[in-house]
Amino acid sequence: MKNVDYIVVGCGLASVAFCEKLRANNKSFVLFDDASQQSSIVAAGLYNPVILKRFTEVWKAKEQLDIALPVYNKIEKDLNIKIDYKLRLLRRFSSIEEQNLWFNASDKSKLGPYLSTQLVKNNNLAIDAPYGFGEVLHAGRLDTEKLINSYKDFSKQEQCLVESSFRYERLSIQENSIQYDDIKARHLVFAEGFGVKKNPYFSHIPLNGTKGEVLIVRAPQLNIDYGIKSSVFIIPIGNDLYTVGSTYNWTDKSNRPTEEGKNELVTKLKTFIKCDFEIVQHFAGIRPTVKDRRPLVGRHPEHQNIYVLNGLGTRGVMIAPYVAEKLYYCIEHGEPLDIEIDIKRFTS
Structure with missing residues (x-):
């Protein structure tokens, strides 16, 4: 029998971030992955703190970046890889009206740090941009495919990766423990992305996809x-x-x-x-998208040692470390989850 603190199911951005929180706190875990979900792998990995369609702030942008960037930096050092690339990001204007909207947005206190007020002219003959660009500050690109593949290799070396589908029928749930075949754990976290639709414990959560x-x-x-x-x-x-x-x-x-x-x-x-x-x-x-565009995090309504970490939508690079930290503190220290991310918001 292998005894660990956690079983984590899925190996996308959410689970990698959660496993990193476990490693930082000397918690043991086994990570299950069958490579069935591809949203993290095929993601472009772009992170930026502004919704560029409407020139509005991303939900909790500063808090997310403050947590996420050190996590990815530590992974780079620990795994000896390069995944975080700072990127100059330009928003192409299609009209004078869009320019004006940009400058109006840059006057707002929460958006000001992220929107340059210097209009960028286009000098590239291969690009059609007669109205120029606005520059987004503090943007970047995460190589998500390299991150996840490297993390799987690292987990193999640490002998904590199980490369097979998680069979829900082989799960035995006791009051204070979880048992799956010859693995016994205190807690189980499902971070399966859209694959959670097949999960009998959390198929009820309103994940659209x-x-x-x-x-x-x-x-x-x-x-x-x-x-x-x-x-x-x-x-x-x-x-x-x-x-x-x-x-x-x-x-x-x-x-x-x-x-x-x-x-x-x-x-x-x-x-x-x-x-x-x-x-x-x-x-x-x-x-893994949700109708209110907020993550789905929380405890199973009946089984107190089973949790879900999901619903990161289109901004998983920024959100994953933030929600992983919130779930960890909820499990280990009893800190309540913000109702904006707690799955209880759909049941209470």
């Missing part, structure tokens, strides 16, 4: 080292390669890339990129 598709394109003539947000975003990843995304599909729940998704991204990209480009790869994944 939104399919997103992303392209990797090669564009040698584009020659930019900054990201652009317009009708889609385009982010440089090196060697003339760029990530382009993303789509939103609320009905298709498969991880299969579609011709419709590809055509939508290409059409939108061509509205502001005037050079030739070649599609190198095409990905799709299901984001």
Whole structure:
């Protein structure tokens, strides 16, 4: 019998962040993953504190960044990898009115630190941006695929990774412990992303799931080292390669890339990129989204040692370490969860 403090199911951004909190506090764990969920792997990894469609602040942006960036920095050091890339991010203006909205937003106290008031003119012949750009400050890109694959390798070396599907019927729940085959734990945390829809303990939580598709394109003539947000975003990843995304599909729940998704991204990209480009790869994944755009965190209503960590939506890079910390302090120190993230908000 292997005795641990935690069993964690799933290996996406949420579970990696939670496992890092466990490691920092000398808690033992076993991590289950069957590679069935792809939303973290295919995510572009962009993090920025502003909703660029409406020029409004991301929910708890400062708190999230203050917690998230040191976590990723520690992972880089511990795993000897590079995953966090600071990125100059420009929002393309489509009109004078958008410029004015930008400057109005930059006067707000919570947005001021993140929106430059210096208009950026376009000097790149491969880009159509007659009204210029606004620059977002404190933005970056996390290489989510490298993070997760490296974390799995690290967990293998630490002998705490089980690469198989979690079989719910093999779970035995006692008052003060959990047993799964020959593993006994004090607590169980499900961080399965959209896979939670098949989980009999948390299938009731209102997780919608939104399919997103992303392209990797090669564009040698584009020659930019900054990201652009317009009708889609385009982010440089090196060697003339760029990530382009993303789509939103609320009905298709498969991880299969579609011709419709590809055509939508290409059409939108061509509205502001005037050079030739070649599609190198095409990905799709299901984001774990919630109708009120807040995470789903909390304890099972009947089993006091089973928890869920989910619903990170489109901003998992920023949110994951924040909610992982909140759940850890809830479990270990009895601190109440904020009602905005607690799953109780849908049952009470």
